[in-house]
Amino acid sequence: MRLNQxxxxxxxxxxxxxxxxxxxxxQIVGEGDRYARFLCPDGDSTFxxxxxxxxxxxSTTTIYFECADLDARVADLAARGYRFDEPATDRPWLWRxxxxxxxxxxxxxxxxxxxxxxxxxxxxxxx
Numbered sequence: 001m002r003l004n005q006x007x008x009x010x011x012x013x014x015x016x017x018x019x020x021x022x023x024x025x026x027q028i029v030g031e032g033d034r035y036a037r038f039l040c041p042d043g044d045s046t047f048x049x050x051x052x053x054x055x056x057x058x059s060t061t062t063i064y065f066e067c068a069d070l071d072a073r074v075a076d077l078a079a080r081g082y083r084f085d086e087p088a089t090d091r092p093w094l095w096r097x098x099x100x101x102x103x104x105x106x107x108x109x110x111x112x113x114x115x116x117x118x119x120x121x122x123x124x125x126x127x
Contacts, residue, residue, distance in 0.1 A: 003045070004045075004046060005037065005045070005046040005047055005048050006047055006048070006063065007047075007048040007049065007050050008047075008048075008049055008050075008063065008102075008106050009049075009050060009051075009052035009055045009104070009106075010049045010050070010051060010052065010055060010102070010103070010104045010106075011051065011052060011053070011054065011055055011104055012051075012103065012104075013033050013034065013035075013036060013049070013051050014033075015103050016036070016049045016102060016103060016104070017030075017036050017049070019102055019103055020036075020038055020047070020049065020102070021038075022077070022080065022082070023065065023077070023082075023108075023110075024041050024067075024073070025038035025039065025040060025041070025047060026038055026039045026040075026041060028046070029048075033051060034050060034051040035048065035049070035050045035051070036048065036049050040065065042066075042068070047063070055104040055105065055106070057101070057104065057105035057106050057107065061106075061107070062099075062107040062108065062109050063102075063106060063107065063108045063109070064108075064109045064111060065108065065109070065110055065111070066110075066111055066112065066113060066117065067110050067111070067112060068112065070088055070096055070098065070110060070111065070112040071088050071096075073110065074087065074088045074098045074110060077100075082100060083100060084098055084099065084100045085099045085100055085101065085107075086098060086099040088110075093116070093120065094113070094116040094120055094121075095111050095112065095113040095116060095117075096111060096112045096113075097109050097110070097111040097112075098110045098111075
């Protein structure tokens with residue numbers, strides 16, 4: 001099994017397309033004024049947005065994008081007007097993370113984990 005995509009609700013498609021394209025995602029599908037899908041620039045994962053009449057962001061659901069150039073990307077995004085809730089910070093779980101929200105308030109974490117993403121020191125033993 002492989003995860004293909006995650007879709008989040010948004011209220012303004014053009015605004016959200018500009019936001020996610022600005023993060024570095026590559027738009028590959030657009031359906032009128034209701035839906036767009038993006039390819040992540042590294043690998044083949046996709047991410048999509050779908051217009052809704054209202055969005056209630058959930059603080060427990062966060063969109064994570066790994067960035068090999070995290071600090072440079074955060075600096076570039078901040079210089080272009082992206083507002084971060086938390087700057088790039090080293091975390092106890094051995095990731096470096098920066099947090100922001102999309103225009104509808106959906107939480108996003110840009111992070112750098114390297115091998116600790118799937119193989120942290122506390123990983124369960126193979127079965």
